[in-house]
Amino acid sequence: MSTIIFYDLTSALPEKVWSPNTWKVRYCLNYKALPYKTEWVEFPDIEAHCKKLGIPPTSVEADGTPAYTLPALHDPATGTYIADSLLIAEYLEKTYPTPSIFPHGTAAFQALFDGALRKAALGPLWPFIIPAVHTRLAPASAAYFRTTREPIFGKALEEVTPTGAEGVAQWAAFEAGLDTVDKWYAKSGGPFIMGDTTSWADFIVGSWLIWLRTIWGEGSQQWKDVASWHGGRWAKVLGDLEEYQKVD
Amino acid sequence: MSTIIFYDLTSALPEKVWSPNTWKVRYCLNYKALPYKTEWVEFPDIEAHCKKLGIPPTSVEADGTPAYTLPALHDPATGTYIADSLLIAEYLEKTYPTPSIFPHGTAAFQALFDGALRKAALGPLWPFIIPAVHTRLAPASAAYFRTTREPIFGKALEEVTPTGAEGVAQWAAFEAGLDTVDKWYAKSGGPFIMGDTTSWADFIVGSWLIWLRTIWGEGSQQWKDVASWHGGRWAKVLGDLEEYQKVD
Incomplete structure (x- = not known):
């Protein structure tokens, strides 16, 4: 190959x-x-x-x-x-059909999963993570990122993250959105979206989560919060996918 | 039993x-x-x-x-x-686990499917179908339906359905939303959302479709339009579920 x-x-x-x-x-x-x-x-x-x-x-x-x-x-x-x-x-x-990432006839479910996850949980997240992404990029990408993202928010990246009572409420809204996703895992029985079977949907959840941990940093208060929510669900999801996180 | x-x-x-x-x-x-x-x-x-x-x-x-x-x-x-x-x-x-309506560990996918379907396709539909529902109800239910639905639209039910160019555009938007659902079937290979396997997701699609056919009537232009879209997909979906449409 x-x-x-x-x-x-x-x-x-x-x-x-x-x-x-x-x-x-x-x-x-x-x-x-x-x-x-x-x-x-x-x-x-x-x-x-x-x-x-x-x-x-x-x-x-x-x-x-x-x-x-x-x-x-x-x-x-x-x-x-x-x-x-x-x-x-x-x-x-x-x-390369084996092992399958769309097992048991789930290609349609797999295709709509990212949209469902975004709608359920990611809306309140963007103003907390997008400005932080900017700080992790090299100068050429950082400048490009600022130019393309600031028009979306209509303000400087440094003014995007809500603070004070508004910040607390929006952070709580992010946690509340993840309640829905936590319930999906409860329905399947976990540890994966399809129960015992790994699939594309897990890679979607795992990609959004590893992004947060990478951008905020594992020692950040933001990641510590996320890792503590829902009985430690989100840290565990990343741990269960660890063998597929190598960088070749 | x-x-x-x-x-x-x-x-x-x-x-x-x-x-x-x-x-x-x-x-x-x-x-x-x-x-x-x-x-x-x-x-x-x-x-x-x-x-x-x-x-x-x-x-x-x-x-x-x-x-x-x-x-x-x-x-x-x-x-x-x-x-x-x-x-x-x-x-x-x-x-009563057999036959399963959430087969192969899909309980989470099944639970989120109705929301995904509504978001993909049903938004433009409501003003075409809700006023028609009212005409199919007995007087007591019809009065209740009017009282509870008119505040949602902010107008009389008789004024809800868009007409003229606006009606044509919104009807086209409904068809375009169904493109997404048609692609889901194409991904699974059909005839069901999980390919050869019947599941709760099919009952959701089948319920929305049988509703349209019942309320508008099988001979209506609205149903004829829907039945003609996407190579006849929607009439076929209802036909494939016919054995589960009895009323006891």
Whole structure:
């Protein structure tokens, strides 16, 4: 089997790896035990990088121009160049079906899971995490990140995180949103979204969580809070996925 | 096995049955081949009916008082009185596990599916269907329905359905939302959300669809439109679930 080239976003952190959307694919590569090698890309270089390799855009900007994003990968075994985490997951599942990331006919459920998770739990999170992401990037990516994210909030990144009573309430809203996700685990019996069976849905949860731990830092009050909620559920979810968190 | 008493909403239609939320449970009862008998309830009688039997409320009104809804059922075999479609489904699955409606560890996916479906596709639908529901109810329920639904729209039910260019655009938005659901079926391979395996998710889709066909009528232009979209997907979904659509 030839080595897959995995294009991931870099950072100023020693371990480089940080992006939740690229983590989703990295989990798949590790779970399927596919040989791969990471090539690190800075935010402002993504478009030129994808155009040079013939990796298609994943969406369209507000002005109608194509938008290029990571994760992306090149699989020399099939000559494939592909971007978008779900499309890549579907490609890997089709090309390397064992072990399955969409087991027991759950491809439809797996495809809608990220949207359901975002709607249930992630809404209140963004103003706490996006400004922190900025502090973890190298200068070129940090500048790009500021330019593209500040218009979303309509203010400087340094003014985005709510403080005082508003901050306390919004942090509580984030915890309350995770109640819903905790109940999903309770329904399945855990430790995974499908009970005893690992799947793409776990990699989605695991990617959002590892992002928080990486960006805030394991010793931060924010991560300590999250790790303490729901009987330690979120630290345990990360621990249960640890064998698929290597960076090749 | 003793006969389950199933409390369902009635209507002015000859077949009485119409409600999407009660259909979800009726599909389960039929799929699990559980003997049951329907008792029909008019909207304004639900609260007194539930209080008399000791069926708990399912949510809370805006003013903080308990809200009572159907479906509900009484299972003499266990002495259970229960309401809320998902809670009933979970009760039936636990008490009568075969055939399973949450197969292969999908209890979490099944629980979040209705929310995902509503978000993907049902938003543009409400102004087309809610006024039509009103025309299918007997006078007591119709008056109750008008009183409780008009404040949601802020106008008379007769003024809710968009017309002209706005109506055309919103009808197209409904079709476009169903694109997403059609893609879910394509991912699973169909005919069911889990491919070859029937599950609660199919009963949810089937309940929303049978509601549309019942309320608008099989010969209506609205249903003919829906039945023609996505290669006939929606008429086929109902056909594939036909054996679970009996009314005992």
